Amino acid sequence: MRQNSFSIEYGTFLGKVFYVFAIFVLLLLVLTCIMMSDISRMSAYTYNSIEKIPHNRTGLLLGTSKFVSRNKINQYYLNRINAAVELYLSGKIDYIVVSGDNALKSYNEPRTMRKDLIKMGVPQDRIYLDYAGFRTLDSVVRIKHIFKQDSVTIISQDFHNERAIYIARHNGINAIAFNAHVPRQDFFVSNVREFFARLKCLLDVYLFDSKPKFLGDSIEIGGENISPKHAQLHENTSAALQKTPEIRVDLRRDPFVRDRDADIFVPAGIHLK
Template sequence: MKLKKILGKTIILIVLLLLGIYIPNTIVQHQSKGKTYNDISSIPKNKVGLILGAVKIAPSGNINLYYQYRLEAAITLYKAGKIEYILVSGDNGRKDYDEPSDFKNDLIKAGIPEDKIYLDYAGFRTLDSVVRAKEIFGQEQITIISQKFHNERAIYLAGHKGVKAIGFNARDIGGRYGKKTKLRERLARTKAFIDVVFNVQPKYLGEKIVIG
């Protein structure tokens, strides 16, 4: 009898856990539907493209392909005239860890003028990046630049924070590493859903910065 009770409670917990993952994922997909683009010719033009941060060098010592493909997507958008400025938002929580500056240096190497690049050093997570794009950099309409799964979550958050956002999908990554990232994304969407419900705010705001 005791074993049956334990088994019953375990099943209930598993069902609740699955619902806690399935429901937010479904909502994120629904609210971002039709707002991400793979084709440069079909994406609408916006003043600012927001690159969501990523570490440049992977633990293996090789370049992080998520970083590389986001960089390439931003360059493509700019050179096609689909954005006028690039806002790089990432983590600079330590002196030896600076995502925005890595992107800036590589964008300049690719021919993007330095005065067209703005850096947000307090984009510690996607919610912070999206809200700060509006509250600090004054953008209520942006093109988000990341992989599709990440763009969908960012667009979902943006919609609940008063930002009209579309996404340009950087090339994705397959294989074992890509699958692990997708699994983590499921949990990240649950966290995003909770953040929206409880109106969670960025870790830092600060003084406003005018783009352009």
């Protein structure tokens, strides 16, 4: 009888633990969904129309691999290059910071992007290289702390732009973005990958308080255009960055906010071979 009583009490205890755990998981899921929706709300700061996007002195072109396989160009790369060129030629940005991965000697996203931008008409002295843009957070935070830009136009695909703007505004950067065309054949895969990227973004921002891998001396946009490789010589420490006030998102009052353009930008008349 005593053993049966213990079993009943133990079972009741486990049931309560499971119930509390289930409630915790449910609340965590609800909180995650709310925060995910906050990232999606950054679409209010993105533009599809060259005519409607405001002017910013500097554009931040987020890097990606040029090729997806041997001799097959990455359409995400191509469309980002086209978008950056169109912004510059239309007078919507004056300088372009190309930020990407250069972790290996054989792989250099910034240099590749610079070559293609120059081929398409962007002057070399208007392009600055950030070799330490290993991920979106690094690229966005470094635009403020290395290149000293408090306002910037981010250039990537729409889903990527929303996440980049979220990181930017959390770090006190007044960011807007121009949406490069999304290849429709990769739409599903891109959205699945972006879901997990946004989860990691939330962990970086709210749990880990992540910082760029490398910082270094500042580089003046519009000054002497030197190679910023030295900017990644000093590994970042937790004390290297002071906490920057977050830019609060108020969709009713922010002067940059407007209804998202209904049209989808497809670069016209500019092609990279």
